[in-house]
Amino acid sequence: MTLRITIDIFSGRPNPVIELSGNEAREALSRLQPARALEEGEPMFPEEPTLGYRGLIVEQVDERMENLPGVFRLVHGDLFGPGFAHKAQDEYFEDFVYGRTGLITRLDLGQDLPQMIRQERDRFKEVRAKYKVKPSAWPKRRVCECGPRYEPTWWNDLGQRQFNNNCYNYATNYRTDTFAQPGLAAGSMYTALTCASVLPAAVADDLIDSPGADNNCPENGHLVALVIWPDVDFHWFRKGRNGRWTHKPGSTAATNRDNSGVIIPDPRTADRGPYTDFCTFMVVRHGHIKIR
Amino acid sequence: MVTSRSGESSESWIGGAFLFSGRPDPTWPVDEQVAGKLLAIWEGLEPWPGELPARPSLGYRGCFLRNDIGQEWFAYRGSVVLQMAEGSQSRSDPGRSFEKQLLASAPEGTLPGNLIRDD
Numbered sequence: 152m153t154l155r156i157t158i159d160i161f162s163g164r165p166n167p168v169i170e171l172s173g174n175e176a177r178e179a180l181s182r183l184q185p186a187r188a189l190e191e192g193e194p195m196f197p198e199e200p201t202l203g204y205r206g207l208i209v210e211q212v213d214e215r216m217e218n219l220p221g222v223f224r225l226v227h228g229d230l231f232g233p234g235f236a237h238k239a240q241d242e243y244f245e246d247f248v249y250g251r252t253g254l255i256t257r258l259d260l261g262q263d264l265p266q267m268i269r270q271e272r273d274r275f276k277e278v279r280a281k282y283k284v285k286p287s288a289w290p291k292r293r294v295c296e297c298g299p300r301y302e303p304t305w306w307n308d309l310g311q312r313q314f315n316n317n318c319y320n321y322a323t324n325y326r327t328d329t330f331a332q333p334g335l336a337a338g339s340m341y342t343a344l345t346c347a348s349v350l351p352a353a354v355a356d357d358l359i360d361s362p363g364a365d366n367n368c369p370e371n372g373h374l375v376a377l378v379i380w381p382d383v384d385f386h387w388f389r390k391g392r393n394g395r396w397t398h399k400p401g402s403t404a405a406t407n408r409d410n411s412g413v414i415i416p417d418p419r420t421a422d423r424g425p426y427t428d429f430c431t432f433m434v435v436r437h438g439h440i441k442i443r
Numbered sequence: 444m445v446t447s448r449s450g451e452s453s454e455s456w457i458g459g460a461f462l463f464s465g466r467p468d469p470t471w472p473v474d475e476q477v478a479g480k481l482l483a484i485w486e487g488l489e490p491w492p493g494e495l496p497a498r499p500s501l502g503y504r505g506c507f508l509r510n511d512i513g514q515e516w517f518a519y520r521g522s523v524v525l526q527m528a529e530g531s532q533s534r535s536d537p538g539r540s541f542e543k544q545l546l547a548s549a550p551e552g553t554l555p556g557n558l559i560r561d562d
Contacts, residue, residue, distance in 0.1 A: 317464060317465055317467075318464040318465055319465055330466075330467050332465070332466075333465075380502070380555075382555075383463075383555045384462075384463040384464055384465050384466050385464070385465040385466075386464040386465055386501060387464075387465070398464075398500070399464075400464040400500045400501050401461070401462075401463050401464045401465070401467075401468060402468065403461070403500065403504070406500055408500060409500065409501075410499040410500055410501050410502070423501055424499055424500075424501035424502035425501065425502045425503075426464075426501055426502075
């Protein structure tokens with residue numbers, strides 16, 4: 152049996168590694184047996200990566216004890232692995248590693264580094280204190296996993312991106328800086344400002360007409376909606392990852408509000424001003440369309 | 444306050460409307476005579492008292508008159524705002540005469556009808 156114990160502390164340099172084998176490894180693992188599960192309100196391991204000390208990474212290299220993950224982390228006496236957060240039997244195992252006669256002395260780390268690691272370990276306690284165990288909840292269902300994120304600040308730059316990309320660019324999430332027109336790239340631009348003319352022009356750009364989508368996200372790509380100001384203009388909305396619709400009226404800013412200042416759960420029922428004709432839902436398959 | 448060079452013959456004027464979403468917004472040349480009338484209207488307006496009217500995201504969102512020395516008048520729902528390098532001034536046009544006159548200068552077919560609702 153072999154255990155590889157990595158002191159996870161550096162970003163650029165390789166982390167120090169200690170290897171234990173045979174009885175030494177078995178004894179270490181017996182001290183690292185899970186005791187009780189961590190409870191709500193106890194410090195967790197930070198959800199976001201942090202700089203500095205992040206605990207010991209323990210790898211069971213060949214043989215494996217089934218009640219512990221193949222790779223897990225030990226921090227301040229707590230064990231963390233995939234779906235696994237427990238107290239260790241020996242909450243002071245790290246002292247066994249970092250003590251003045253501990254495993255760390257087997258490494259050639261000079262005099263200062265072991266002391267610095269001990270200080271970092273104490274500092275990391277404060278970091279962990281900010282991340283508490285949360286009450287368990289049903290797994291969150293992503294509403295529209297393939298939908299584009301609502302990133303208005305990227306589009307609303309009061310410059311090149313904002314002024315030269317219209318509702319069609321925004322809805323397809325495709326920046327051309329040309330105020331894209333349905334069908335233009337395919338040589339089949341619309342000839343009238345009606346659903347019957349703009350819809351096939353968009354199909355020529357390889358958008359997929361999905362009249363039965365009924366506001367449901369596709370498995371691949373994302374949903375857009377075509378509306379018409381009869382004989383005057385067309386407009387597009389797009390459905391985002393959070394299931395809400397957003398749009399970019401012409402050269403103005405992208406927004407998640409309709410003409411009444413209300414968020415948009417369904418473009419069919421949104422206040423669309425003069426764009427009174429709802430034509431259809433369509434699907435944009437990422438990388439499949441071409442617009443100009 | 445002098446706000447234009449309307450007496451100079453080389454000046455060019457552009458009118459436009461913030462209107463569309465998919466199509467580019469329309470612009471059109473405004474002749475000197477119409478520009479002169481608009482400036483006369485502007486000179487007679489009182490200061491705008493409060494916050495400027497909110498604009499909808501879709502549909503008609505106001506119109507503008509621009510000249511080639513960096514001045515732009517923006518008119519919407521009874522307000523007219525002059526923007527220039529030195530700053531901006533807002534004035535009140537309760538009858539929307541600046542806005543109506545400017546929109547009326549657009550060539551036929553450029554703008555849909557009934558842009559200015561009675562609101």
